[in-house]
Amino acid sequence: MTAEAAAQASRSAVQTKPIPRMKGHWFWGCLMEMARDRSRFLIDGHAEFGDVFVSRALVRDLMFVRDPAVVYGINVTHWADFYKPGYIKMMWKPFLGNGLVPNDGESWKRQHKLILPGFHKKRVDAYASTMVEFTERMLDRWKEGERRDMRLELNALALEVVADTLFDIDIGEGDSETIRDALADISQILVTDADKMVPRPDWWPSAENRRKKRAIGKIEEIIRRVHQERLRAEEDRGDLFSHMVFAEDEQGRMSDKQLRDEAMTLIFAGHETTAHALTWTWYLLAKSPEKVAKLREELGRVLNGRRAEVEDLPNLPYLEMVVKESLRLLPSVWAYAREAQRDLVIEGYEIKKGQTVTISHIAMGRNPKYYDDPMEFRPERWTREAERALPRGAYTPFAGGPRVCLGKQFAMMEMRMILATLLQRIEPNLPAGFEPDFVTELSMHPGERGMQADVRFYSAAP
Numbered sequence: 001m002t003a004e005a006a007a008q009a010s011r012s013a014v015q016t017k018p019i020p021r022m023k024g025h026w027f028w029g030c031l032m033e034m035a036r037d038r039s040r041f042l043i044d045g046h047a048e049f050g051d052v053f054v055s056r057a058l059v060r061d062l063m064f065v066r067d068p069a070v071v072y073g074i075n076v077t078h079w080a081d082f083y084k085p086g087y088i089k090m091m092w093k094p095f096l097g098n099g100l101v102p103n104d105g106e107s108w109k110r111q112h113k114l115i116l117p118g119f120h121k122k123r124v125d126a127y128a129s130t131m132v133e134f135t136e137r138m139l140d141r142w143k144e145g146e147r148r149d150m151r152l153e154l155n156a157l158a159l160e161v162v163a164d165t166l167f168d169i170d171i172g173e174g175d176s177e178t179i180r181d182a183l184a185d186i187s188q189i190l191v192t193d194a195d196k197m198v199p200r201p202d203w204w205p206s207a208e209n210r211r212k213k214r215a216i217g218k219i220e221e222i223i224r225r226v227h228q229e230r231l232r233a234e235e236d237r238g239d240l241f242s243h244m245v246f247a248e249d250e251q252g253r254m255s256d257k258q259l260r261d262e263a264m265t266l267i268f269a270g271h272e273t274t275a276h277a278l279t280w281t282w283y284l285l286a287k288s289p290e291k292v293a294k295l296r297e298e299l300g301r302v303l304n305g306r307r308a309e310v311e312d313l314p315n316l317p318y319l320e321m322v323v324k325e326s327l328r329l330l331p332s333v334w335a336y337a338r339e340a341q342r343d344l345v346i347e348g349y350e351i352k353k354g355q356t357v358t359i360s361h362i363a364m365g366r367n368p369k370y371y372d373d374p375m376e377f378r379p380e381r382w383t384r385e386a387e388r389a390l391p392r393g394a395y396t397p398f399a400g401g402p403r404v405c406l407g408k409q410f411a412m413m414e415m416r417m418i419l420a421t422l423l424q425r426i427e428p429n430l431p432a433g434f435e436p437d438f439v440t441e442l443s444m445h446p447g448e449r450g451m452q453a454d455v456r457f458y459s460a461a462p
Contacts, residue, residue, distance in 0.1 A: 017348040019063070022048075022055040029056035038440040039334050042360040046367070052349050063349075063357045066364040072393030073346035074338055074357060075400035082338035085356045095186055095216055098258065099265030100406065114254060115262060115406065118243035124410050126238065127165045128310035131414050134160050135421040136307075142455045147431070149450035151279045154418075156180065158275035161414060166266050167226045168239035179222065182215035183268065187442060216264075223263045227256070240266060266407075274411045276332035276445045277323075278418060283436060283451060284326055284377045286428040291379060295322060296458075299420055308420040310413065316420065321379035323415050327397040328365040329377055332443040335360045336399055361396060362444070370394050427456040 022045055024030040034041045034057075042064060045053060051067035065071060074082055083104040092102045100111055117123075138157050142148065159180060163169055226241060236242040244254060244262055254262070285292050298318045299308075313320070337358045340351045351357065366374040370390060371381065387395075398405035405411070422428075431454055436446035 015348065016345055016350045017052075019349060020049040020053045022053055024055055028058055030062070031057045039362050039438065039444065042335060042358070042363045043366060046360060046363040051367075061352075061355065063351065063355055064360060065357055066360045066367060067347065067349075068364070068370070068391040068393035069347045070349060070393070071359050071364070071396060072391075072400070074359065075393065075396065075403065078344060078346060079401045079403055081341050081344060082357070083341055085337050085339040088337060094212065096265050096268065097261030099261040101265050101269055110249065110251070111254075111258065111262065112402075112406070114247040114249060115244060117247070118240045119406050119410065121409065123238070123240075123243070124413065125310045127161075127410070128308075128413060128417050130164050131161050131417040132307055132309075132421050134164070135418050139422070139425050142426075144455055144457055146455050148453055148455060150282050150453050151276070151446055151450040154278045154282070155272065155275040157418065158271040158278070158414070159183075162267060162270040164239075165410075166240045166263070166270065167222075168237045168242070169222075169226065178218050179267070182218045183272075185211055185215040186268075187272070219264065219267065220260060223260055227259060269405075270407055270410070273332045273443045274414055276443045277327060277411070278415055279446060279451050280330035280332065280444070281323065281326040281415070281419065282422075282428055282453070283430070283446075284330065285322070285423075286430045286453070288377055291322065291377070292423065292428055294318060296423060299424060303420070303424070305424070308417055308424075310417070312420075313413065313416055316416065318379065319416050319420060320412075321382040322419070323412065324382045324395075325377060325379040328371070328395065329375070330438075330444065331361050331365065331397050332445070333397060334362040334440050334444045359396070359399075362440075364394060364396075367394075423458070425458055427458055429453055429456055 022030060025032060030041070045055070045064060046066050052063065052065050052070060054061050054063050056062070065074070084102050089102045096102050098107060100108065100115065103111060134157055138153065163179070227245065230237075230242055230245045236246055241259075241263060244259055247253065285295075295318055298316055302312055302315045308316075335358050337356055340353055340355050340357065343353050344351055365371065368374050393400065398408040398411070431452050434452050436451050437449060439445055439447040
């Protein structure tokens with residue numbers, strides 16, 4: 001019996017579950033509906049068809065999952081059988097190359113092993129003071145009563161933090177506008193490409209492709225400059241890039257190309273999703289003054305008006321609950337996708353080789369099976385007992401298993417250090433009558449109108 005026949009016989013012996021199908025347009029299937037509002041498509045689709053359903057996109061069936069057991073099977077039990085989808089790799093390749101986010105297989109394993117020590121708790125904890133210092137520097141520029149776009153402010157802050165901790169450079173001057181403008185161009189073009197039913201080839205001589213290449217080139221030049229500085233000094237200065245430059249295994253150090261790809265990945269993934277997560281946390285707190293009061297009571301009791309330090313975080317449990325609840329209700333990473341590398345059955349659901357599976361974190365977080373009153377912002381739900389009661393795979397804001405986000409600890413610390421600093425000095429608020437948009441692109445953000453806020457200094461601040 002051939003291997004293929006044996007696999008077919010094995011599948012036949014397993015009783016599979018029927019998978020509900022969402023019908024779409026006769027030609028393009030669900031593509032146009034997804035493009036109109038991705039998160040609404042997922043939330044409504046799961047509400048109508050259940051925890052697992054399929055729909056057609058042109059000639060391919062896509063699977064959508066919010067069942068925790070299936071999510072756990074994809075992320076943990078069968079993680080090696082799932083890669084990043086080919087169309088996503090093609091979209092990211094000019095920018096991220098073969099960095100950890102789009103990488104797979106043996107290449108991913110090597111890179112993960114080389115980079116992982118750079119995220120050791122001791123090294124990451126050392127960045128806490130930088131996060132506080134940059135937040136205070138931002139607040140020192142603000143004036144009472146002026147209007148600020150918190151999306152822009154927090155994106156700029158997160159970019160400053162990642163530049164310092166990744167490269168040990170201060171982009172408050174010089175490189176600041178270069179990196180910000182380049183990332184804005186790249187993000188806009190990637191979103192445009194993602195919405196196209198037929199992706200634009202990178203070699204196509206369009207104005208957008210030329211603009212994308214110019215933007216990438218500007219960031220690459222900064223990476224090359226810092227790389228050469230590290231090699232000349234032969235010194236690990238405590239930043240993540242230094243670690244990557246000097247990390248070695250039996251094959252030696254990373255190539256210049258791989259260093260470029262990993263640095264690009266960390267710049268992009270290390271600031272935008274965290275900034276947007278903070279933006280949505282600001283929004284939820286602005287609409288929940290009683291939660292702000294409870295959080296301020298905890299901060300006042302533990303910090304007594306001084307700067308937050310990393311050692312304080314274990315004594316600030318409500319602050320962590322606020323962050324976890326925000327990531328459940330309004331996750332910046334609203335979904336992520338995997339592509340099956342072989343035919344397999346998980347929890348009775350048959351998944352075909354080459355099939356794309358979208359794990360819908362935003363739909364899972366609003367599932368009343370696991371969260372009572374799921375649309376209510378209730379940080380108090382995140383007790384240890386409640387977390388232990390959740391099924392494995394029910395809460396995956398940073399994915400899970402071996403492919404869990406390497407920056408999870410970094411991001412969780414950054415969000416808490418920045419929030420603790422903000423709330424000691426600023427009142428979360430929204431201007432009268434203002435409600436943001438909810439735009440699900442590379443990450444979920446409030447769109448062109450931003451997250452408007454009026455600067456109101458907290459009267460009890462030291």
